[in-house]
Amino acid sequence: MDFGLSPDQELLRTTLRDFAARELMPHYQSRDRDADLPAALVRRLGDLGVLAPMAAPEHGGAGLDFVSLGIAHEEISRGDFNAAYVLLLSALVGAIVSKSGDETQKKSYLPPICRGEIIAALAVT
Numbered sequence: 001m002d003f004g005l006s007p008d009q010e011l012l013r014t015t016l017r018d019f020a021a022r023e024l025m026p027h028y029q030s031r032d033r034d035a036d037l038p039a040a041l042v043r044r045l046g047d048l049g050v051l052a053p054m055a056a057p058e059h060g061g062a063g064l065d066f067v068s069l070g071i072a073h074e075e076i077s078r079g080d081f082n083a084a085y086v087l088l089l090s091a092l093v094g095a096i097v098s099k100s101g102d103e104t105q106k107k108s109y110l111p112p113i114c115r116g117e118i119i120a121a122l123a124v125t
Contacts, residue, residue: 005067012064013071019048020079028080037082039116046116050076050087052094053114059106060114061094086119093120 005013023044031037045051050072055061064072069091077084090113097109112118 005071009068009071012068013075016048016050016072016075017078020075024076024079024083031080032082037080037086041083042086042119043116045076045083045087046114049114051090051114051116052098052110052120053087053091055094055098055106055110055114059098060111061098062114089122090114090120092122096122 023041042051049062049064052060053062053064053069053072054066055063057063073084073087073091076087094110094113097105101109113120
């Protein structure tokens with residue numbers, strides 16, 4: 001059994017590691033102090049396909065597998081833990097809506113989450 005990353009997973013890792021180094025790390029401390037994650041940065045994560053990444057492509061997702069989701073979290077966390085939290089919430093909410101939502105809910109909620117136009121939230125009691 002081969003436990004290595006696929007070429008697509010390696011490309012994802014390399015792309016997100018570069019993004020984290022160029023766009024997340026340089027201003028992480030100031031964003032963290034200000035408790036500010038700019039909407040443009042969230043939209044950029046959407047452009048990269050890492051918001052609700054396991055949602056089906058017809059609903060705006062990238063259709064990633066669990067290993068790719070882990071890679072995305074690790075690489076985004078490398079540059080900005082708070083941005084990775086947005087990724088985590090979008091993945092959780094995206095999975096819930098994808099699995100349990102009806103088609104109207106999927107079409108309504110998943111595309112704007114995947115594009116980074118809205119930030120998904122989850123309330124747990």
